[in-house]
Amino acid sequence: MPFGLSRRGTVWIAGLIVAANGFFPAVWILLTSLKTETELIRAPITYLPEAATLDNYATAFTAQPILRFMWNSFVVASLSTALCVLVSALAAYALTRLRLPHRNLIMSVLLAIAMFPLISLMVPLFKVMRELGLLNTYLALILPYAVLSMPVCTLVMASFFQDIPPDLEAAAMVDGCSRVGALFRVIIPLSAPGVFTAAILAFVNAWDEFLLALTMMNRVNMRTLSVGITLYQGEFAFPWPLISAALIIAIVPICILIALFQERVVGGLTQGGVKG
Amino acid sequence: MSEVTLKQVVKAYGRNQVIHGIDLAIGSGEFVVFVGPSGCGKSTLLRMIAGLEEITAGEIAIGGTVVNDMPPRSRDIAMVFQDYALYPHKTVYENMAFGLRLRKAPDAEIRARVGEAAGILQIEHLLERKPRELSGGQRQRVAMGRAIVRKPKAFLFDEPLSNLDALLRAEMRVEIKKLHQKLGNTVVYVTHDQVEAMTLADRIVVLQAGNLIQYDTPDGIYNRPAAQFVAGFTGSPPMNFLPASMGEGGRTIRLPGGVDLPVPARRVAECARHAGREIVFGLRPEHIGIARDGDASHAVVPGRVMLVEPLGSDTLGLVRLGAADGAGEMTGRFAPDAGIRVGQGVPIGLAIDHFHLFDKTTGVAIRGADW
Numbered sequence: 001m002p003f004g005l006s007r008r009g010t011v012w013i014a015g016l017i018v019a020a021n022g023f024f025p026a027v028w029i030l031l032t033s034l035k036t037e038t039e040l041i042r043a044p045i046t047y048l049p050e051a052a053t054l055d056n057y058a059t060a061f062t063a064q065p066i067l068r069f070m071w072n073s074f075v076v077a078s079l080s081t082a083l084c085v086l087v088s089a090l091a092a093y094a095l096t097r098l099r100l101p102h103r104n105l106i107m108s109v110l111l112a113i114a115m116f117p118l119i120s121l122m123v124p125l126f127k128v129m130r131e132l133g134l135l136n137t138y139l140a141l142i143l144p145y146a147v148l149s150m151p152v153c154t155l156v157m158a159s160f161f162q163d164i165p166p167d168l169e170a171a172a173m174v175d176g177c178s179r180v181g182a183l184f185r186v187i188i189p190l191s192a193p194g195v196f197t198a199a200i201l202a203f204v205n206a207w208d209e210f211l212l213a214l215t216m217m218n219r220v221n222m223r224t225l226s227v228g229i230t231l232y233q234g235e236f237a238f239p240w241p242l243i244s245a246a247l248i249i250a251i252v253p254i255c256i257l258i259a260l261f262q263e264r265v266v267g268g269l270t271q272g273g274v275k276g
Numbered sequence: 277m278s279e280v281t282l283k284q285v286v287k288a289y290g291r292n293q294v295i296h297g298i299d300l301a302i303g304s305g306e307f308v309v310f311v312g313p314s315g316c317g318k319s320t321l322l323r324m325i326a327g328l329e330e331i332t333a334g335e336i337a338i339g340g341t342v343v344n345d346m347p348p349r350s351r352d353i354a355m356v357f358q359d360y361a362l363y364p365h366k367t368v369y370e371n372m373a374f375g376l377r378l379r380k381a382p383d384a385e386i387r388a389r390v391g392e393a394a395g396i397l398q399i400e401h402l403l404e405r406k407p408r409e410l411s412g413g414q415r416q417r418v419a420m421g422r423a424i425v426r427k428p429k430a431f432l433f434d435e436p437l438s439n440l441d442a443l444l445r446a447e448m449r450v451e452i453k454k455l456h457q458k459l460g461n462t463v464v465y466v467t468h469d470q471v472e473a474m475t476l477a478d479r480i481v482v483l484q485a486g487n488l489i490q491y492d493t494p495d496g497i498y499n500r501p502a503a504q505f506v507a508g509f510t511g512s513p514p515m516n517f518l519p520a521s522m523g524e525g526g527r528t529i530r531l532p533g534g535v536d537l538p539v540p541a542r543r544v545a546e547c548a549r550h551a552g553r554e555i556v557f558g559l560r561p562e563h564i565g566i567a568r569d570g571d572a573s574h575a576v577v578p579g580r581v582m583l584v585e586p587l588g589s590d591t592l593g594l595v596r597l598g599a600a601d602g603a604g605e606m607t608g609r610f611a612p613d614a615g616i617r618v619g620q621g622v623p624i625g626l627a628i629d630h631f632h633l634f635d636k637t638t639g640v641a642i643r644g645a646d647w
Binding site: 174 | 323327347355357362378
C-alpha cells in the first residue's frame with residue numbers, strides 16, 4: 001500500500017475525498033445562503049456566517065414565484081418519470097423475456113442513444129414542439145425527459161428482470177395472469193429495487209435539467225426550478241446569497257426523496273451488476 | 277371430462293424441429309408420466325399443454341376443448357414447477373390464494389379452499405410464512421397446494437422432485453401418489469427419473485429426441501419394451517445388452533465367441549425374418565442366475581464371476597459368459613446366499629422367455645405375435 005497505509009486506511013481516505021468533493025459545494029451553498037451580501041464580498045472571507053440570517057430564504061419566496069417553479073418541476077419530473085418507467089418496464093421485459101431477433105443489437109443501440117449529447121437534439125426537439133403547439137406546456141418537457149431517460153431506465157430494469165426466474169412468470173400465467181399482468185403483479189414487485197433505481201435516475205435527471213427547460217418554456221409561470229433560479233439575477237446584480245437560498249430550496253425535495261428510498265436505491269445500484 | 281388429447285403436435289424453433297408430430301390420448305383421471313433423457317422434449321411438450329409454449333402444428337385438447345389458441349390462464353390447468361416458482365414476495369397463504377383472487381373468488385371461499393388444501397398437505401402452520409423461510413420439502417408442498425386449491429381439470433408437474441434429496445424425494449413421491457388417489461384428477465408428470473415414472477404412472481410416455489417411442493403401462497414398458505432405448509432406460513441396474521446375430525431359420529441367437537442360445541418356439545416365426553442379420557441381445561439382471569440341473573426354461577452358458585456387489589437384499593454379480601470368455605459380460609442379480617465369489621467359474625442360466633431382441637440398426641424390438 002502507498003505511504004505505508006493499511007488497505008482499510010486507503011479505503012477510508014478515498015471515501016473521504018469522494019464525500020468531501022460531493023459535499024463541499026453543497027455545504028458552501030448552504031453557508032452562503034445564510035450570509036448577507038456584504039459579508040460575502042468582504043475580505044478576508046469568512047467561512048462560517050458571522051450573523052446567520054434567514055432573510056435570503058424569505059426573499060427567495062417573494063422575489064420570484066419559487067413555489068410555482070417548484071410545482072412545475074414536480075409535475076414535469078413526476079409525470080415524465082411515470083411515463084419513462086412504464087415504457088421502460090415494458091421494453092426491458094420484451095428485451096429479457098421475448099424471443100426477439102437481434103436482441104443484442106437493440107441493447108447496443110439503446111446504449112448508444114443514451115450517449116447522445118442533448119445539445120444535438122435541441123433544435124429538432126424545439127421545432128417539433130413548436131409545430132405541435134406544445135411550447136410552454138408541461139408536455140413539451142415531459143415527453144423529451146421521459147424519452148431521454150428511457151435507455152438508461154430500460155437497461156437498469158432489464159438487468160433486474162434477467163435475475164427473476166422465468167418460471168415465476170409462467171406460474172403467474174398459469175394461475176390466471178396475462179403476460180402483462182404477470183409483469184405488473186410478479187416481475188415488477190420483485191424487481192422493486194431496480195424499478196426504484198430507474199425511477200430515481202429519471203426523476204433526478206428531469207428535476208435538474210436546464211437546457212431543454214430554458215428552451216421550451218419562456219413564460220415565467222411555466223419555468224421549472226432550474227431555470228427559475230437564474231431569474232434571481234438582475235442585469236447588473238448577482239445576489240449570491242439569495243440564489244444560494246433558492247438552490248437549497250431546490251435541493252431539499254430531492255434530498256428527501258433520496259433519503260426515503262436510500263436503502264432500496266443503494267441496493268438497486270449495486271445489485272443488478274453482481275449476481276448474488 | 278378432463279382428458280388431454282394431442283394430435284400430430286409439432287414444435288419447431290425456426291428451422292429446428294424439436295417435437296416431431298406426437299399423438300397421445302390421456303384419459304380422464306389418469307396419471308401419465310413423460311420420461312426421457314434431458315433434451316428429449318418432455319418439458320417442452322408439457323409446456324405446450326400448459327400453453328407456455330406455442331405449438332407449431334397439430335392440435336391439443338383439454339376436456340374436449342381445443343386449446344391451441346388459448347392462453348394458459350384459460351386452459352383450466354395447474355402446474356408445479358421444478359424450482360417451485362413460489363412468489364417470494366407473498367406469504368404461503370397469498371401464494372395459494374393468488375389464482376383464486378385473480379378469478380375473483382369471494383374471500384370466504386378462498387379461505388375455505390386454501391384451508392382445505394393446507395390440511396391435505398399438512399402445511400396449515402406455514403400459511404403466514406414467506407417462501408424463503410421454508411425448507412425445500414415445505415416449498416414443494418406449498419407449490420402443490422397452490423395447484424390443488426384451483427381444482428383444475430389437469431395437473432401438470434415439471435420435474436417437481438428433482439431439487440430434493442433422495443430421502444425427501446421418496447417421501448414426496450408417496451405424497452403425490454396419495455394425493456392423486458384422493459383427488460383423482462388427470463395428471464401429466466415430467467421426470468427423467470425412471471423410478472419416479474415406474475412408481476407413479478398409470479401409463480408412461482417414453483420420449484427420445486422429440487419422438488414418442490412407447491406409450492404403455494409401467495409393466496409394458498419394463499417387460500415389453502418397444503425399443504432398445506426404452507429397455508435401457510428402465511431398471512436398475514439396466515438391461516444387459518450384447519451384440520449378436522440371428523441364426524439360420526431364426527432358431528438360434530449367436531453371441532460372440534460362438535455361444536448359441538435357443539429362440540423360444542413361439543418367437544421363431546418372427547425371428548426367421550431376421551435370420552442372418554446382426555441384432556442386439558438384451559436380458560435383465562434378474563433373469564440371469566446360477567443354472568439349475570434339468571431347468572428347461574433357462575439356457576445354460578459357462579461363466580466366470582468378475583465382480584461382486586452385495587446390496588443386502590440381493591447381490592449383483594458381473595459375469596463373463598462363454599467357455600473362452602468370449603461372449604461378453606452381463607450383470608446378474610443373485611440371491612444373497614448364492615455364495616458367488618470373484619474368479620469363480622459357474623454355469624449361468626439365462627431365462628429364455630425373457631430374452632429381448634432388437635434390430636441393430638433401428639433399435640426396434642423384434643417381437644412375436646404374442647407380445
